[in-house]
Every structure is written in C-alpha cells, then in structure tokens.
Amino acid sequence: MRYIDEYRDGRLAKDIARQIATLADPARCYHFMEFCGGHTHAISRYGLEDLLPQNMQMIHGPGCPVCVLPIGRIDAAIALAMRPEITICTYGDLMRVPGSNGSSLLKARTAGADIRMVYSTLDALRIAEAEPDREVVFFAIGFETTTPPTALALRIAIAKELRNFSIFCNHVLTPAAIQNILESPDVRKLGTVKIDGFIGPAHVSTVIGTEPYEFFAEEFQKPVVVAGFEPLDVIQAILMLVRQVNDGRHEVENQYIRAVTTFGNEKAQTEIANFFELCESFEWRGLGEVPYGAVRLRPQYAEYDAEKRFSMVTPAVKDNPACECGAILRGVKKPADCKLFGTVCTPDTPMGSCMVSYEGACAAHWTYGRFREHAKASERGRAVA
Amino acid sequence: MCLAIPVQVKEVLSDNMAKVTLDGVSKIISTALVEEVKPGDYVLLHVGHALAKIDPEGAERTLAVIREAALGEAA
Ligand code: SF4
Numbered sequence: 001m002r003y004i005d006e007y008r009d010g011r012l013a014k015d016i017a018r019q020i021a022t023l024a025d026p027a028r029c030y031h032f033m034e035f036c037g038g039h040t041h042a043i044s045r046y047g048l049e050d051l052l053p054q055n056m057q058m059i060h061g062p063g064c065p066v067c068v069l070p071i072g073r074i075d076a077a078i079a080l081a082m083r084p085e086i087t088i089c090t091y092g093d094l095m096r097v098p099g100s101n102g103s104s105l106l107k108a109r110t111a112g113a114d115i116r117m118v119y120s121t122l123d124a125l126r127i128a129e130a131e132p133d134r135e136v137v138f139f140a141i142g143f144e145t146t147t148p149p150t151a152l153a154l155r156i157a158i159a160k161e162l163r164n165f166s167i168f169c170n171h172v173l174t175p176a177a178i179q180n181i182l183e184s185p186d187v188r189k190l191g192t193v194k195i196d197g198f199i200g201p202a203h204v205s206t207v208i209g210t211e212p213y214e215f216f217a218e219e220f221q222k223p224v225v226v227a228g229f230e231p232l233d234v235i236q237a238i239l240m241l242v243r244q245v246n247d248g249r250h251e252v253e254n255q256y257i258r259a260v261t262t263f264g265n266e267k268a269q270t271e272i273a274n275f276f277e278l279c280e281s282f283e284w285r286g287l288g289e290v291p292y293g294a295v296r297l298r299p300q301y302a303e304y305d306a307e308k309r310f311s312m313v314t315p316a317v318k319d320n321p322a323c324e325c326g327a328i329l330r331g332v333k334k335p336a337d338c339k340l341f342g343t344v345c346t347p348d349t350p351m352g353s354c355m356v357s358y359e360g361a362c363a364a365h366w367t368y369g370r371f372r373e374h375a376k377a378s379e380r381g382r383a384v385a
Numbered sequence: 386m387c388l389a390i391p392v393q394v395k396e397v398l399s400d401n402m403a404k405v406t407l408d409g410v411s412k413i414i415s416t417a418l419v420e421e422v423k424p425g426d427y428v429l430l431h432v433g434h435a436l437a438k439i440d441p442e443g444a445e446r447t448l449a450v451i452r453e454a455a456l457g458e459a460a
Pocket of ligand 1: 345
C-alpha cells in the first residue's frame with residue numbers, strides 16, 4: 001500500500017536505532033512520551049522499544065479517545081438508549097466499552113435498545129432521514145480528527161431541517177491534555193518522571209497543525225516532534241528528539257510533513273469553530289478534570305444537543321481504586337506494576353481506561369509487550385544457566 | 386479510533402463526495418473537509434471523510450531524510 005509499506009522497512013528502522021544509540025549520551029536518561037494511542041500501538045506492535053538503548057524510555061500517554069471517556073458518559077448513553085423513541089448511532093469502538101456494573105452498549109442492544117454501529121456521521125444522518133419517527137442521537141467521540149465530521153453532519157442536518165437528529169458530544173482536545181500531564185494537581189500526588197520530550201499526534205495535527213504546540217514547547221521547555229503513525233515515522237521522531245535534547249533545544253518539529261502543515265486544515269477548523277465552543281472543564285478518564293479539555297455545541301444549536309434535548313445526566317463513577325492508570329499515564333508506573341493487570345483486568349474485562357481500547361498502554365502491553373518480556377526473561381534465564 | 390489510512394481518489398463525485406480505492410477496494414467518501422481533490426490524489430481517510438491531502442513531495446522528502454539518518458549522514 002502506497003504511503004504505508006515504505007514506512008515499515010525494518011532494516012532502516014534498525015539502522016536509525018543504531019544512530020540513536022550512537023547519539024544517546026550514556027551519562028543521562030531519556031524519557032519521551034508519545035501522546036497518541038496510535039503511536040503506542042505502533043511502538044508495541046513493532047517492538048520499537050527493544051531497539052532503543054537501555055537509558056531511553058517511552059512513556060505511553062493518554063491519547064486514545066475511547067480510553068479517556070469517563071464511565072459515567074457510557075452510563076448516560078445507555079440510559080438514553082433504553083428510551084423507546086431513541087436510536088443511538090455510534091462508532092464501533094464504543095460498543096464494547098464497559099459502563100457500570102458490567103453494562104455496555106452492546107449488552108444494551110441485546111437487551112432490546114436500538115443502538116446502531118455506524119462507520120461515518122453521514123450514515124447516522126441517513127438513518128435520521130430515512131426514519132423520521134425515530135429520535136436519532138449520534139454518540140460523538142474523538143479528538144480533533146473526528147470533530148470536523150461531526151460538525152459537518154450538524155451543518156447538513158440543519159440545511160435539511162432534520163428535526164430528529166441530535167448529538168451527544170464527547171469531543172476532547174489534545175493540547176489541553178498534554179499540558180495537564182505536566183501540571184495537574186495529581187502530578188504532586190503521584191510524583192512524576194521527568195519527561196524530556198513529546199512525540200506529537202499524527203492525525204490530530206493534520207487538523208490543528210503544529211502551531212498549537214509552540215506555546216507548550218516554549219512554556220514547558222520541552223521539545224515536541226509531530227510524527228506519523230508508521231514505525232519509521234516514530235523511530236525517526238525519536239532520533240529528532242534525541243538531537244534536540246542533546247543540543248538543549250525545545251522546538252516544535254514536524255516529521256509528518258506529508259500530511260501536516262504549520263496551520264493545519266483550516267477548512268476543518270472553521271467547521272469546528274462554527275458549531276462548537278470550549279468547555280471550561282471536562283473529565284478525562286485516567287487524568288481527571290482537564291481545564292478546556294473538550295468542546296460542546298454552541299448554545300444556538302441547543303436543540304441538536306442531546307444532553308439538553310433529553311436532559312441527560314452523567315453520573316460520577318469512580319474507577320477501581322487499585323487501577324494505576326493515573327500513574328501509568330504520567331510514566332511513574334508501568335502496566336505490569338498494577339496488581340490487577342492480566343488477572344482481574346484484561347481487554348475483555350477492563351477495569352481502567354488504559355485497558356479499554358487496543359491503543360491504551362495496558363492493552364498494548366497485554367497484546368504485545370508481555371510476550372516480549374517473557375522472551376527476554378527466558379533469554380536471561382538461559383544466559384544464567 | 387484514530388486510524389486514518391491513505392487512499393487514492395479515483396473519481397470526483399457531486400456534493401463533495403469522491404470514489405476512492407484502497408488495495409483495489411472501492412469506497413465513496415466525503416471530501417467536504419479538504420480543499421479541492423482530483424483523481425490521482427492521495428488523501429487520509431478517517432471515519433468516512435478525507436481529513437488531509439497527502440503531499441507526495443513531502444512523502445519523498447521524509448523518506449530521503451530517513452534514509453540519510455539511517456546512514457548517519459544527516460546533520
Ligand atoms: S491493568 Fe487495568 S486496572 Fe491496572 S492500570 Fe491498567 S487499566 Fe488500570
């Protein structure tokens with residue numbers, strides 16, 4: 001596949017890893033956070049961590065919209081779905097996400113709720129148009145990548161005067177969350193490892209551009225390299241970060257120039273700005289309340305806002321207190337440090353946000369990492385024997 | 386969730402839609418969120434929408450930089 005295969009060349013990746021090892025200063029440690037679940041997945045799937053020198057650690061950030069959705073929002077959607085006049089449309093990723101007491105949208109559907117999986121916001125619109133007697137609610141989730149398609153659906157719904165279409169908005173914003181990782185009150189409680197630099201989001205940045213990270217790089221004196229999701233993109237970005245750290249620079253650099261520009265996709269940004277405004281605060285599962293961490297529909301579109309239209313309430317639901325997601329997201333702990341990992345908590349029975357989607361740190365470690373660790377341990381065992 | 390894949394535009398349709406292919410599989414997607422596309426262009430497809438156009442020159446430059454870095458020649 002063009003623009004994919006050529007960025008998966010394992011030999012080149014190893015060569016770059018060797019350059020990284022040459023450049024890395026043995027007298028120091030390098031801690032880099034990849035914010036996005038897409039990067040976490042690439043790192044685990046291609047075993048990139050194994051290619052890096054001992055004194056370099058990747059910290060897996062909170063960048064997966066499914067993972068950071070609070071349980072209460074799932075509960076609220078399930079409660080709404082139980083009303084006979086309601087049809088909920090949502091992306092497949094959300095169907096299995098557990099709500100309280102083992103509930104999920106999938107189970108609610110089995111129990112008779114009208115919940116339909118859609119591939120695109122346009123499918124939800126089609127359903128609303130074809131079934132005027134149903135109240136069609138689009139359960140919207142995602143970062144800056146999925147917000148423009150939701151905005152577009154709203155534009156079309158208004159133009160077509162579809163009165164039976166509304167949106168349950170759960171669109172969150174990445175720059176706010178990256179900032180939160182470094183400065184939230186939890187940082188004091190959990191302690192924190194020093195993060196020396198960030199790999200910036202790939203597809204989010206196609207929309208917002210690299211410019212929004214400038215303030216952050218300057219304010220926190222941390223380098224940010226925006227990178228694509230293929231393994232060569234990631235390893236190249238790590239090399240760029242090592243160079244910046246060694247030079248004492250903290251700039252925003254763009255590795256993903258084939259799709260990301262400085263100012264991003266202005267058409268998509270305008271579409272977002274037309275229909276959405278900032279929420280002062282929004283709960284991220286694993287991170288807690290993030291100031292300006294999400295958007296909501298502008299008040300003039302209240303009739304399309306499912307939360308207002310159906311007076312939805314979001315219960316406050318706590319994660320299991322043994323769940324270490326908060327510390328894992330900040331790099332203080334690793335998935336295997338959690339008592340629940342792999343026993344009580346697995347991708348089929350996730351207890352915390354990091355296990356919910358395959359992009360979460362715990363799920364990635366469950367799927368790929370533990371076998372490598374096992375392999376390494378038995379290698380060590382052989383070496384000793 | 387944040388999966389987006391490069392697909393090639395085969396045909397531009399009315400109402401900001403386009404026919405694209407991915408490994409021979411055809412799909413109709415929305416191109417309302419990007420500037421004008423034409424057949425042959427590659428776009429990043431995300432939940433049924435083109436999110437960005439792929440810049441072939443940028444793609445080439447990235448590969449060149451990666452190859453240089455692999456040799457340890459880049460500054
Ligand atoms: S293994 Fe499960 S409970 Fe433990 S930190 Fe990860 S998501 Fe939370």
